[in-house]
Amino acid sequence: MDPRKIQLPREIHTGPGVIEDTGRICSDLRFEGRVMVVTGPRTLKIAGETAIESLQDAGFEVDQVTVGDATMASVAQVQDGLNGTSLVLGVGGGKVIDVAKMAATLEGVHFISVPTAASHDGIASPRASIRNGEGTASLEASSPIGVIADTEVIRKAPFRLLASGCADIISNYTAIMDWKLAHRLLNERYSESAAALSLMTAKMIIKSADAIKEGLEESARLAVKSLISSGIVISIAGSSRPASGSEHKFSHALDMVAPEPALHGEQCGVGTIMMxxxxxxxxxxIRDALARINAPTTAAELGIDPEYIIEALTVAHTIRKERYTILGDRGLTREAAERLAKITEVI
Ligand SMILES: NC(=O)C1=CN([C@@H]2O[C@H](COP(=O)(O)OP(=O)(O)OC[C@H]3O[C@@H](n4cnc5c(N)ncnc54)[C@H](O)[C@@H]3O)[C@@H](O)[C@H]2O)C=CC1
Ligand SMILES: O=C(CO)COP(=O)(O)O
Ligand SMILES: [Zn+2]
Structure with missing residues (x-):
């Protein structure tokens, strides 16, 4: 990424019912003709159909594709469906948004992020986390030109998703510590402003923890704004560094070793306690803050066997090796991993 360039979304629409304005918002942004709506199997019904209807009412020709996992195969599936398309919209959770964002970037068309849950800080970020044979790669992508975050849709999503998004933001605490460490030890490029904004966003979510409640529109709005802020931090830094450190490596490792991983933000939250x-x-x-928003703090609450927690801790350092963290180059021994998980009461 060019360190001299910061790319940010042009328009952010949040509030109850904004998804019904999708067509008008896209027309106002001067798009016309064919557009592509990417959804997941569940989010097509939850919000995709409303977005499609609104686009059609505004005179757009709409193609639609449903994707599963965030892999390059899913990205290629979207690319294959683009035919004279002026705009791609990703309507769904983090995986749908990453796939749609990456496909739009590769095809050189604009992208609008339409989150159906406040579960991750990729809503407004210029990165896409895509799985490959070796784990998850954070790929450079274009920043969404717009965000349409309907807080009514997000409010009705399972509360677990919102708590997961808050945990993804709380993980900024250790991500910043890791970044500072890499700056001191390896002279890695470090942005004071990105680090300060990242930490402030995490502090604000913790300060508001008691106001984050199931089914409240204000809670959905607060979480969405914080996630967008965290995504903008990623834009300023030009990398996910201020929002992803050792705790994210642990989560990515769990995704690889656990037969049934938990949600991304949930795993990052538990990783943050240990890191x-x-x-x-x-x-x-950190543990108490996560508990206050009802995010998991233990292996049992993640629904993951302690054995996989230990295994993930021992291999986490092998993920994204160029990103130096407190895990160092050698990582944790099995004994140290077990002790860490026990001391922090994760297992
Ligand atoms: N690009 C970036 O900068 C970032 C990317 N990520 C990536 O995002 C992904 C995590 O995102 P998640 O949303 O946690 O995972 P996800 O996309 O798998 O969604 C989790 C589940 O929630 C469901 N869902 C979404 N909205 C719903 C609603 N309104 N009602 C009911 N169910 C709903 C989805 O169908 C899915 O089953 C990971 O792959 C992670 O690596 C995370 C942070 C930053
Ligand atoms: O999840 C992220 C920030 O919350 C960024 O993702 P990566 O760990 O894939 O860079
Ligand atoms: Zn994350």
Whole structure:
């Protein structure tokens, strides 16, 4: 990524019912003709159909594709369906948004992010996390030109998704510690402004933890705004560094070793507790903050066997090796991993 360039969304629409304005918003942004709506199998019914109807009412010709996992095969599936398309919209969770964002980037067309859940901070970021044979790669992508976040849709989504998004933001704490460490040890490029905004976003979510409740529109709005802010931090840094460190490596490792992984943000939250302990910081503060928003803090709450937690801790350092963190180049021994998980009461 060019460090001299910061790409940000041009328009952000949040509020109850904004998805019904999708067609008008796209017309106002000067798009016309054919557009592509990418959804997941569940999110087509939840929000995709409303977006499609609104686009058709505004005179757009709409193609639609449903994707599963965030893989290059799914990206290629979307690319194959693009035929004179002026715009791609991703209507769904983090995986749908990443696939649609990446396909639009590769084809050189604009992208609008339409999150159906406040579960991840990729809503407004210029990156796409795509799985490959070796794990998850954070790929450079164009920033969405717009975000349409309907807080009524998001409010009705399972609360677990919103708590997961808040945990993804709380993980900024250890991501920043790792980034500073890499800056001190390896002279890695570091942005004070990106780090400060990242930490402020995490602090604000913790400060508001008691106001984050199931079914409340204000809670959905608060989480969405914080996730967009965290995504903008990624834009400023030109990398997911301020929002992804050792705790994300742990989550990516769990995705590989656990037969049934939990949600991305949930795993990152639990990782943050343990990585904060490795950094010598106040891990209990992180654990209590996660507990206040009803995000998981233990292996049992993640629904993951302790054995996979230990295994993920021992291999986490092998993921994205160029990103130096508290896990170092050698990672944790099995004994150290087990002790860490036990001391922090994760297992
Ligand atoms: N590009 C970036 O900068 C970032 C990317 N990510 C990526 O995002 C992904 C995680 O996103 P998630 O949304 O947690 O996972 P996800 O996309 O798998 O969604 C989780 C589940 O929630 C369901 N869902 C979504 N909206 C719903 C609704 N309104 N009602 C009922 N169910 C709904 C989906 O169908 C899916 O089954 C990971 O792949 C992660 O690596 C995460 C952070 C940043
Ligand atoms: O999840 C992210 C930030 O929350 C960024 O994803 P990566 O760990 O794939 O860079
Ligand atoms: Zn994340």
């Amino acid at each position: 904060m302990h490795l950094h010598g910081g106040d891990w209990r503060f």
